[in-house]
Amino acid sequence: xxxxxxRRLALSVPLLVVVSAITFVLESFVPGDPARTVLGINAxxxxxxxxxxxxxxxxxxxxQYWLYLRDLLQGDLGSSLFSGESVLGLIGQRLPxxxxxxxxxxxxxxxxxxxxxxxxxxxxxFSRRLFDIVxxxxxxxxxxxxxxxxxxxxxxxxxxxxxTGYTPFAESPGEWAAGLVLPVISLSIGGVAFIxxxxxxxxxxxxxLDHIRTLRASGIGPTSIIWKHALRACGLPxxxxxxxxxxxxxxxxxxxxxxxxLPGLGTTVVDATNQHDLPxxxxxxxxxxxxxxxxxxxxxxxxxxxxxxVRTE
Amino acid sequence: MTTVEAPPKAxxxxxxxxxxGIWRRPVPxxxxxxxxxxxxxxxxxxxxxxxPPLAQDLLHTLSGPSANHPLGTDALGxxxxxxxxxxxxxxxxxxxxxVLVYAFFGMSLGMLAGYLRGWTDRVIxxxxxxxxxxxxxxxxxxxLAIFYQSNAAAMLTIGFFASAGLARIIRxxxxxxxxxxxxxxARVSGLGPARIMARHILPxxxxxxxxxxxxxxxxxxxxxxxxxxxGLATPAPAPSxxxxxxxxxxxxxxxxxxxxxxxxxxxxxxxxxGLVGDGLRDLEQDRRQATGGRLRRPVPxTAPENAAKPSDGxxxxxxxxxxxxxxxxxxxxxxxxxxxxxxxxxxxxxxxESGSGKTVTGLSLLGLLPPNGAVTSGAAWLxxxxxxxxxxxxxxxxxxSEIALVSQEPMLAxxxxxxxxxxxxxxxxxxxxxxxxxxxxxxxxxxxxxxxxLRDPDDVAxxxxxxxxxxxxxxxxxxxxxxxxxxxxxxxxxxxxLDVTVQAGILDLLRSLRDEHGMAIILITHDxxxxxxxxxxxxxxxxxxxxxxxxxEDIFYRPRHAYTKKLIESTPxxxxxxxxxx
Numbered sequence: 001x002x003x004x005x006x007r008r009l010a011l012s013v014p015l016l017v018v019v020s021a022i023t024f025v026l027e028s029f030v031p032g033d034p035a036r037t038v039l040g041i042n043a044x045x046x047x048x049x050x051x052x053x054x055x056x057x058x059x060x061x062x063x064q065y066w067l068y069l070r071d072l073l074q075g076d077l078g079s080s081l082f083s084g085e086s087v088l089g090l091i092g093q094r095l096p097x098x099x100x101x102x103x104x105x106x107x108x109x110x111x112x113x114x115x116x117x118x119x120x121x122x123x124x125x126f127s128r129r130l131f132d133i134v135x136x137x138x139x140x141x142x143x144x145x146x147x148x149x150x151x152x153x154x155x156x157x158x159x160x161x162x163x164t165g166y167t168p169f170a171e172s173p174g175e176w177a178a179g180l181v182l183p184v185i186s187l188s189i190g191g192v193a194f195i196x197x198x199x200x201x202x203x204x205x206x207x208x209l210d211h212i213r214t215l216r217a218s219g220i221g222p223t224s225i226i227w228k229h230a231l232r233a234c235g236l237p238x239x240x241x242x243x244x245x246x247x248x249x250x251x252x253x254x255x256x257x258x259x260x261x262l263p264g265l266g267t268t269v270v271d272a273t274n275q276h277d278l279p280x281x282x283x284x285x286x287x288x289x290x291x292x293x294x295x296x297x298x299x300x301x302x303x304x305x306x307x308x309x310v311r312t313e
Numbered sequence: 314m315t316t317v318e319a320p321p322k323a324x325x326x327x328x329x330x331x332x333x334g335i336w337r338r339p340v341p342x343x344x345x346x347x348x349x350x351x352x353x354x355x356x357x358x359x360x361x362x363x364x365p366p367l368a369q370d371l372l373h374t375l376s377g378p379s380a381n382h383p384l385g386t387d388a389l390g391x392x393x394x395x396x397x398x399x400x401x402x403x404x405x406x407x408x409x410x411x412v413l414v415y416a417f418f419g420m421s422l423g424m425l426a427g428y429l430r431g432w433t434d435r436v437i438x439x440x441x442x443x444x445x446x447x448x449x450x451x452x453x454x455x456x457l458a459i460f461y462q463s464n465a466a467a468m469l470t471i472g473f474f475a476s477a478g479l480a481r482i483i484r485x486x487x488x489x490x491x492x493x494x495x496x497x498x499a500r501v502s503g504l505g506p507a508r509i510m511a512r513h514i515l516p517x518x519x520x521x522x523x524x525x526x527x528x529x530x531x532x533x534x535x536x537x538x539x540x541x542x543x544g545l546a547t548p549a550p551a552p553s554x555x556x557x558x559x560x561x562x563x564x565x566x567x568x569x570x571x572x573x574x575x576x577x578x579x580x581x582x583x584x585x586x587g588l589v590g591d592g593l594r595d596l597e598q599d600r601r602q603a604t605g606g607r608l609r610r611p612v613p614x615t616a617p618e619n620a621a622k623p624s625d626g627x628x629x630x631x632x633x634x635x636x637x638x639x640x641x642x643x644x645x646x647x648x649x650x651x652x653x654x655x656x657x658x659x660x661x662x663x664x665x666e667s668g669s670g671k672t673v674t675g676l677s678l679l680g681l682l683p684p685n686g687a688v689t690s691g692a693a694w695l696x697x698x699x700x701x702x703x704x705x706x707x708x709x710x711x712x713x714s715e716i717a718l719v720s721q722e723p724m725l726a727x728x729x730x731x732x733x734x735x736x737x738x739x740x741x742x743x744x745x746x747x748x749x750x751x752x753x754x755x756x757x758x759x760x761x762x763x764x765x766x767l768r769d770p771d772d773v774a775x776x777x778x779x780x781x782x783x784x785x786x787x788x789x790x791x792x793x794x795x796x797x798x799x800x801x802x803x804x805x806x807x808x809x810x811l812d813v814t815v816q817a818g819i820l821d822l823l824r825s826l827r828d829e830h831g832m833a834i835i836l837i838t839h840d841x842x843x844x845x846x847x848x849x850x851x852x853x854x855x856x857x858x859x860x861x862x863x864x865x866e867d868i869f870y871r872p873r874h875a876y877t878k879k880l881i882e883s884t885p886x887x888x889x890x891x892x893x894x895x
Contacts, residue, residue, distance in 0.1 A: 019448075
């Protein structure tokens with residue numbers, strides 16, 4: 001398992017280099033005074049100076065990047081051009097909301113997706129057709145629109161859940177959970193379609209395997225065959241898919257958080273983009289990338305745990 | 314990651330219209346009409362729009378559909394239809410730009426890597442790995458922080474990072490194409506790599522571009538409208554589809570109507586891109602497999618009255634038994650009106666070459682035919698029970714405890730994810746009259762593993778299948794089959810996958826188990842040597858029919874059918890076994 005983890009970490013070094021360099025490279029393409037162009041004509045002199053200083057814009061691009069990397073390695077991501085807050089502090093404050101969304105969405109989509117996939121694998125052709133159409137709908141329709149429809153129905157019309165806003169867990173766990181229900185559902189719908197499709201295909205090919213036939217020939221019932229033996233054999237493709245889905249959920253939170261005005265990384269990055277707050281954008285880009293790397297690592301570890309051949313070696 | 318997608322087999326004719334046949338499929342065809350229709354309407358927006366997109370009519374805000382405003386007006390009294398037509402422009406231009414970049418980089422990176430191979434390939438593959446791991450949407454926001462509200466910059470970024478996925482597909486097809494004769498011919502005739510790629514490789518790859526392009530267009534549309542919704546892609550008063558959803562969301566409390574119109578259009582368009590992509594892929598697959606028709610399933614036999622219960626004291630009897638499979642060319646009969654009886658305690662051979670229908674016969678007795686197969690006439694009887702047509706629940710009770718199966722590939726026959734012990738325990742709890750108590754089950758596992766002559770049964774029980782040899786695994790499969798003390802054991806080529814030295818041991822085991830337990834064994838094999846060694850009686854099958862039937866002595870010394878004689882002649886081990894029979 002160790003070589004797999006090391007390989008993943010080795011791959012993430014160039015990834016982080018590329019991602020952290022991206023704003024510097026882009027900014028060097030801006031004609032004229034980058035600070036002026038980026039901030040627009042309405043910016044104050046203080047903001048202009050702050051951006052100049054934060055990005056070391058008086059230096060050549062390579063030096064700018066080097067200075068940024070040096071600070072980054074010391075855990076210093078700079079501070080916001082507008083609030084003056086440290087970027088790291090901002091991330092620490094907003095991360096829990098985004099994590100709650102991503103984890104909640106992953107758990108929900110995995111459970112529902114696997115159950116639906118198994119169900120459709122063991123039913124007839126008609127239900128498979130129907131399932132195909134529903135799953136295509138779920139994956140094609142943009143999630144921010146689904147989120148808005150959910151708000152229109154469950155928050156505006158029936159007032160089951162709050163339409164927007166966020167209550168910290170420490171304040172009231174109940175309201176915290178109620179506020180996350182609609183966002184988590186909206187985020188997970190595309191994932192449900194994805195997971196159920198992969199589970200269905202994996203399940204159908206697994207059910208045709210020899211060892212499943214042996215179990216059937218020994219009189220083992222369908223419940224144990226499907227939910228214990230066949231599902232276990234589907235573990236690898238399904239876990240890989242759950243990982244891929246979770247990675248799409250990470251940027252997916254941006255739109256969802258904005259629909260529900262949740263104070264997470266997604267709303268923060270959009271606000272920072274609108275305000276041209278480069279240090280914040282920069283820091284969040286790296287944070288999102290690290291989240292993707294962590295999910296990939298988790299999948300790698302799970303992958304080797306699920307494979308008995310890797311495990312015993 | 315250097316996973317190589319299975320390269321689609323290169324076609325001999327380079328140019329096939331990828332849309333050919335789409336009109337015979339209503340769903341993708343309708344989706345294509347939607348995509349083309351909406352795109353054309355958006356392009357001709359200035360001609361089609363009844364009002365200028367920014368013209369406000371503050372006296373008629375949020376007026377529902379009317380003659381003057383076919384889709385109504387928004388909160389500022391602007392005509393919704395006109396805004397949708399004009400608003401499609403930044404969206405579709407954005408998608409178009411993203412697709413161009415996607416196709417360009419996907420094609421060129423994929424082709425360079427796949428055709429040049431070597432170091433170029435290695436470097437490109439590494440770059441693709443990084444590109445695929447980059448969270449492209451986040452990078453796009455960073456781009457937008459610098460190039461504010463630049464739809465083009467955003468969508469170019471999206472297209473660029475997504476092209477890594479396409480490049481991988483193109484690369485693997487290109488690797489396959491590279492080995493084709495026409496490429497060799499071009500190389501020999503002195504064409505340089507650039508020319509070969511441009512003239513010979515590129516035209517053959519463009520057909521594969523279409524499916525990914527349509528699927529990606531759906532994604533790009535979702536991202537573009539998402540950016541528009543956040544107000545990041547287009548400056549404010551100008552309409553865009555995503556921006557209109559945003560406007561509609563502002564007034565959702567008073568009137569959700571506009572939300573359905575604007576978002577519905579995005580959903581429809583995005584769904585259509587996906588449906589066209591899926592439809593084209595299905596067409597491509599059909600062309601490759603050359604199967605267009607639906608499988609027609611054979612009709613299972615339903616008339617029990619014409620098959621009377623045989624009364625010859627057989628433990629298992631088959632009368633006038635036919636099995637058919639659904640194929641693309643209609644039902645195909647693989648077992649044709651066979652009849653035989655197996656007596657208690659005998660080893661009965663079912664002999665024939667592969668494709669003769671012997672394995673299918675064995676599986677059908679357990680009700681384990683694949684979903685596209687069915688018993689189409691006659692019936693099988695287990696003593697007094699008619700097996701054919703029995704409900705699944707009943708069959709499940711019979712499996713393992715009345716009839717058991719030992720299959721061909723011991724390496725594949727056991728669940729790789731569970732220990733031997735836990736699999737045996739499950740079967741024991743299911744079939745045997747052992748109380749559910751843990752040590753009783755463990756004792757029974759030990760007993761079963763010992764009965765198939767495995768030394769150190771406790772150690773074996775703790776292991777996973779991949780840790781054991783084929784011979785040991787086959788003994789375990791036999792032990793599992795014995796767990797329910799069945800009356801009939803169907804052994805389908807139990808020694809074929811094993812080493813010669815191990816084969817004899819397994820056959821000895823089957824014989825001794827028959828002697829101990831008195832069960833009947835149906836031995837399915839292509840090997841006449843095994844039959845001579847092991848069986849009491851046998852039937853020989855050829856293409857679904859029985860051509861020879863009788864005691865093993867009869868079959869070997871007095872074969873009546875030419876096919877049997879040929880089989881005997883072609884079995885080298887017969888000389889040895891004949892000596893033993895005599």
